[in-house]
Structures are given as C-alpha cells and as structure tokens.
Amino acid sequence: MPQAVTIAAPGLQALILCGPGSSFPTFTANPDENPKALLPIANRPMVWYPLDFCYRAGITNITLVCPPTASEAINTALNTNPFLTTLPYPRPDLLTPKDLDQNTGTAEILRLPELQERVKSDFLVLPCDLVCELGPDKLITAWQVKAASLRDLMSRTQTSEDDQHQEQRSGGLSVYYPTKLANPVKGEETDLLVAARLPSSSGLPPKGSIFPEIAQVVTSMPKDTLKDVLDRENAYHLSDSLLKKHPRLRFVSDYRDAHIYIFPQWVMQFVKENEHLETIGEDVIGRWAKAGYKQGLAKKLKFDKILQKGNQSQQDDGGASKPIDVPPLLAYVQPLEINGPIIRRVDNAQLLLQVSLQLAKQPSVEEAGSVEAAPSYAHQRKIAYPEGVKPRTSITKGDSLLADNVTVQEKSSIKESVIGTNCQIGEGAKLFQCLLMDGVVVGKNCKLTKCILGKRSDIGEGCVLTDCEVQENLLVEPKTEAKEEKFMSSSGLEATDKDFDTEGDDGEDDESDDDGEDDDDSNDE
Structure with a gap:
C-alpha cells in the first residue's frame, strides 16, 4: 500500500512515460495487449511504483503517457487491478497522443501537441519502470x-499574463x-x-537532507x-x-x-524549439x-x-554581448x-527478477507490526493465502512472496521466489530464485532455478529449467530440460536467407549513422 504523504508539492505535475518494453521480448511480444507498464515487480504492476512515488510526494496531478494502441490494456488495469484501484484519489489521467508510437523518443514525446498543452507548471518526468524508495x-x-x-517559485501562485514574460531561472x-x-x-x-x-554553504545542511x-x-x-x-x-x-x-x-x-527529472516549465519550450x-x-x-x-x-x-531575458541584447561596458545565464x-x-x-x-528481464527478489526480502506489514514501521514496499503478508499451502511443504518466508489464491501441494519447496496470484505449484516441485506471474501452473516434480514464467504459462511435469523465460499462455512439454532458453510461441521457426539479408542491411544502416555529440559540439567552441 502507498506510504504516507511526506510533503505537499503544490503546482508540480508528474508525467509517467509508459514505454514499449522492447527489452522484454519474451513478455511484451505484443506490447499493445501486454505493455511493459503492467509487468509485475514483486507482484505489483510496474507502473504502481512511480505512481506511489508521486503520491508520497503529495503530487496528485499525474498523467500516464502511452501509445493509443496500449491505452485499453492500461485503462483496464487502472480500473480492475487491486493495487491500482486502491491508490489514493484523484486518479491519474491517461494520455494517448495520436502521433505517439513505440519508437518515439522521450524528448520527442514532450514535443507532442498534447503534452505541450498538458504541462502548465513545473513538472516531474518519471519512467514507468522506476523503483525508488528514496x-x-x-x-x-x-x-x-x-x-x-x-x-520563479513565487510566480507559480500567480495567474496573470505578465507571468509569461518574467525571467525564469x-x-x-x-x-x-x-x-x-x-x-x-x-x-x-x-x-x-x-x-x-x-x-x-556557510551552514550545516538540515538533518537527513x-x-x-x-x-x-x-x-x-x-x-x-x-x-x-x-x-x-x-x-x-x-x-x-x-x-x-x-x-x-x-x-x-x-x-x-x-x-x-524535476524540470521547470520552460523545459517544454526548450524541447519544442530544439527539434533535433x-x-x-x-x-x-x-x-x-x-x-x-x-x-x-x-x-x-x-x-x-x-x-x-530582456537583458540579452544589452552590452557590457566593453561593448561585448553579455553571456547567457x-x-x-x-x-x-x-x-x-x-x-x-x-x-x-x-x-530488462534480469532486473525484473533481481529487483523482485530484493523486494521479497523486505519484512511484511504483519511482521513489522504496522504500516509506519514497515519498509516502503512491504506487502501485508508474505503468504497472502496460507490456506492454499498444504502440509509438508518448505517455504522460506523471509525471502519469498506468495500472492492471493496460490496453491502449493505437498513436498514442494519454494526458496527466494515471488509467486503471483492464482498460481498452482504441483506436488514435489522445487523453485529457487524464480518469478511467476499470475496464473502459472507448475507440474509435479518440476525443478526451476532462476526462471521467469509469464502469466498463465503451464510447465509440464518433471521439467528441469535453469535461467529460462517462458512466454505467457505457453505450454512447456513435460520432462523438458533446458538452460538459458526463452520459450516463445515462435520458437523453432527457422530464419530464411532473406531474413539474414535484411538483418545485415539494418546493421549497416545503424553503424553508418554515428553522429557523435562531441562532433556537433566542436562547432560551438
């Protein structure tokens, strides 16, 4: 649950940029239906974390920015996901600029007319994949x-047109x-x-600053x-x-x-004026x-x-133009x-696994005794549905998380793992440092190590997987043994000669387009 608000931040807006997730090819193969912003980090949707950051700051003017094609999936999650529906009010707005696609750069996003119209004050820019306890x-x-x-801080409370012509530093x-x-x-x-x-500074900084x-x-x-x-x-x-x-x-x-990024409002004009x-x-x-x-x-x-600044055209005593401040x-x-x-x-997938396991080690609210005493991202309980865990199982509660409606059969072992809602763990299964998204089924006597399993995937009996990723809704055949493999619906399709030729052409284009920043700056000296 979101932590208590620690500061009021009047006038600040927040933009959360919900990108395509191209670095998660196993889990965002269809980014419109499965956008990166909804991938789970320690059983919470990824976008929950920057939203929580904003609410802790007292910022309630929050805009989620995503391509129009992903708006249905994100809007549905905002209205149905229990972590997102329990966020404080007012709810974040969802903005879907018509010219925003999966390849638009972050500065290009700020130049879009819908964003130029939306930002009316100083603002924060956050990525949807941010986890920040600070x-x-x-x-x-x-x-x-x-x-x-x-x-500039004082001018935020004024609304006259003269404000537009004041110096902003x-x-x-x-x-x-x-x-x-x-x-x-x-x-x-x-x-x-x-x-x-x-x-x-002449004085000591405030304690804790x-x-x-x-x-x-x-x-x-x-x-x-x-x-x-x-x-x-x-x-x-x-x-x-x-x-x-x-x-x-x-x-x-x-x-x-x-x-x-915490930016003054003038940055919006800065990116608009500099289209490169x-x-x-x-x-x-x-x-x-x-x-x-x-x-x-x-x-x-x-x-x-x-x-x-009105003094830009002024001359100093030596007749030279004053430098721009x-x-x-x-x-x-x-x-x-x-x-x-x-x-x-x-x-990326490795960070998704590592950060989820890191957060799973935090004491729960139940263990800490109160929300105030618990860490920032503590869950209410480590095992949300203890009734689903059969006798004669081994679960290390200190470093594992099991969400609602998870069932664990006898003789199973779960260590340093995060298990999503509605997962089923079969008898004798052994999981170590794994991340399971919602609705995963793990068959009897499976042995999974450092694996990430997409939602509603099905791991057949007796599988032995190490450092593997499994796409959502995918069945891994029983008795499969694999290491460092990505199981996807397109697995096994052979590339044609034409595919290889196309890849080579793309590589040449990318390599030739190397206009380094220093080359450009050398003309400014």
Whole structure:
C-alpha cells in the first residue's frame, strides 16, 4: 500500500512515460495487449511504483503517457487491478497522443501537441519502470533550494499574463544511482557522469537532507556513446572552457541515470524549439549541461529566446554581448551505502527478477507490526493465502512472496521466489530464485532455478529449467530440460536467407549513422 504523504508539492505535475518494453521480448511480444507498464515487480504492476512515488510526494496531478494502441490494456488495469484501484484519489489521467508510437523518443514525446498543452507548471518526468524508495520530499526540497529561483517559485501562485514574460531561472534536477552495489546484473546499462561541486554553504545542511550529494552536471552520456567517442578519437577530451569554469571535477562511472527529472516549465519550450533533441537523458540533459560552459552553445540552443531575458541584447561596458545565464542542471548522486534506499530502473528481464527478489526480502506489514514501521514496499503478508499451502511443504518466508489464491501441494519447496496470484505449484516441485506471474501452473516434480514464467504459462511435469523465460499462455512439454532458453510461441521457426539479408542491411544502416555529440559540439567552441 502507498506510504504516507511526506510533503505537499503544490503546482508540480508528474508525467509517467509508459514505454514499449522492447527489452522484454519474451513478455511484451505484443506490447499493445501486454505493455511493459503492467509487468509485475514483486507482484505489483510496474507502473504502481512511480505512481506511489508521486503520491508520497503529495503530487496528485499525474498523467500516464502511452501509445493509443496500449491505452485499453492500461485503462483496464487502472480500473480492475487491486493495487491500482486502491491508490489514493484523484486518479491519474491517461494520455494517448495520436502521433505517439513505440519508437518515439522521450524528448520527442514532450514535443507532442498534447503534452505541450498538458504541462502548465513545473513538472516531474518519471519512467514507468522506476523503483525508488528514496523519499521524494528530499529530492523536491533539494531542487527547490538548490535549483529553483525564489522569483520563479513565487510566480507559480500567480495567474496573470505578465507571468509569461518574467525571467525564469529555475534549473533542473536529475538522479543517478550505483549499479554495482546490490544485486548487480551483468550487462546493465550505465552512464558517464561528470559533475562539479556546488559552492559550499556557510551552514550545516538540515538533518537527513541530501544536499551533500547534490552536484552540478557538466556532462552526462550513456557508456555506449562514450565507447563510440573513444573508438573514433582514441581519447575523451575535456574542453578548455569546461576546465576554466570547473577546475575540480568528479567522474562517476558504474552509475546510471534513473530518469527521474524535476524540470521547470520552460523545459517544454526548450524541447519544442530544439527539434533535433530526441531523448531526455542523452540529448536534453547532455546539451543543457554543456550549454553552461561551451561558448556559443547556449545561443545555438535558443536559451536567450526560451528564457525571455530582456537583458540579452544589452552590452557590457566593453561593448561585448553579455553571456547567457544558463540555469543550473543539478544531479543527486546516490552514495554507496549497502543498506541505502533502493533506486533502480527495471528495464530488462534480469532486473525484473533481481529487483523482485530484493523486494521479497523486505519484512511484511504483519511482521513489522504496522504500516509506519514497515519498509516502503512491504506487502501485508508474505503468504497472502496460507490456506492454499498444504502440509509438508518448505517455504522460506523471509525471502519469498506468495500472492492471493496460490496453491502449493505437498513436498514442494519454494526458496527466494515471488509467486503471483492464482498460481498452482504441483506436488514435489522445487523453485529457487524464480518469478511467476499470475496464473502459472507448475507440474509435479518440476525443478526451476532462476526462471521467469509469464502469466498463465503451464510447465509440464518433471521439467528441469535453469535461467529460462517462458512466454505467457505457453505450454512447456513435460520432462523438458533446458538452460538459458526463452520459450516463445515462435520458437523453432527457422530464419530464411532473406531474413539474414535484411538483418545485415539494418546493421549497416545503424553503424553508418554515428553522429557523435562531441562532433556537433566542436562547432560551438
């Protein structure tokens, strides 16, 4: 259940972007009927977690953004799923822009007319795959104190047309978290963050604040982009203008952009004016950060027009144009704490399994004694339907979750696993570090290790599966033995020569289209 609201955030809107889930091919083969936002993380729909984040922040103006083709499935879940129907009121709005499809970039989404019309104030952007235990009040307070100007904060309560012509100098805030701290997943995406320390404050930060972990972003890019730069130039160059403005820099690797963004309203005009920006994480954040020190880039990105500062055309005493005052882009860089709050994006199957198992280890509300004493994402009980568990079974309650109407037959063993609603576990079955979605049937004497089973899949008797994924509604034949296999309805179909030729053509197109960011920026010096 959602935790108590810790802060009121008047004027802030939230946009939750519900993507296609292309990194879950086994479970989102049909993203219109099975959108990524509804995949279960520890038995709750994925989108429940960013919604809970918003309600904990006191934000009630929440918009879920998804392609029109996925709207029916998400709307049905909002009206029927018990975790989503019990969320506080008002309920989130579902926005389905007509030109939004599964390939639209995140910055391109903000440029769509429906989004331009919807955002009327400062706003949060969240991915649908976010799990974040960190109190949103801490992030919002850090943004208000460190990035938002007093004048801009005060202007939110005014409604006159003159407000549109006032200077807006509020900056933004992003979040980065370590990927190698707990339950590392091989091959997880990471980013390069180069940050500068903020000027030290004369007083001590408030107790429990995250102020010491706030820094100014000067460069942010995915490691894949960095690799392309290194392959092309054999080095990563720091410009003289950067070192002159920020002589002391912090390089952060093995961290990842959480895609939590707190933005002032002017960012909507920023993406509208710069149509070449495709994504928020790489393009908007990357360009904005560099505009703070790269000569000419701020003007190229039209910051003078966007910020509507009347003094841009003024001259200083030397006759030169005054530099554009680019608002700060800040980042919360989560410290390396073993027992720190969970911040994680869950955008592939391995992360889906690992984060679900991590959350399953949290004490339940029943064990903690009250909602207030329980962890952020605690379930009411570890075994929701104990009547369905037969005698002579072994279930490790400390690290497992069993949802409603789960039946477990005798001599079964369940360790470190998450079992969805209406699942049936046959006699003598053994499950270790598995994730079962709703309605799965596991036959007698099966042995499953580190498997993810799609909803209503059926595992025949005597199967031995390790590190496997099974698509929804799929039957795995009895006595099947497999390791690191994805069972899908198209399994066994052979590719034709034409398929191989097509794949080769696509690969050549992708490889040739490598217009690195640094190449573009070199013209701005």
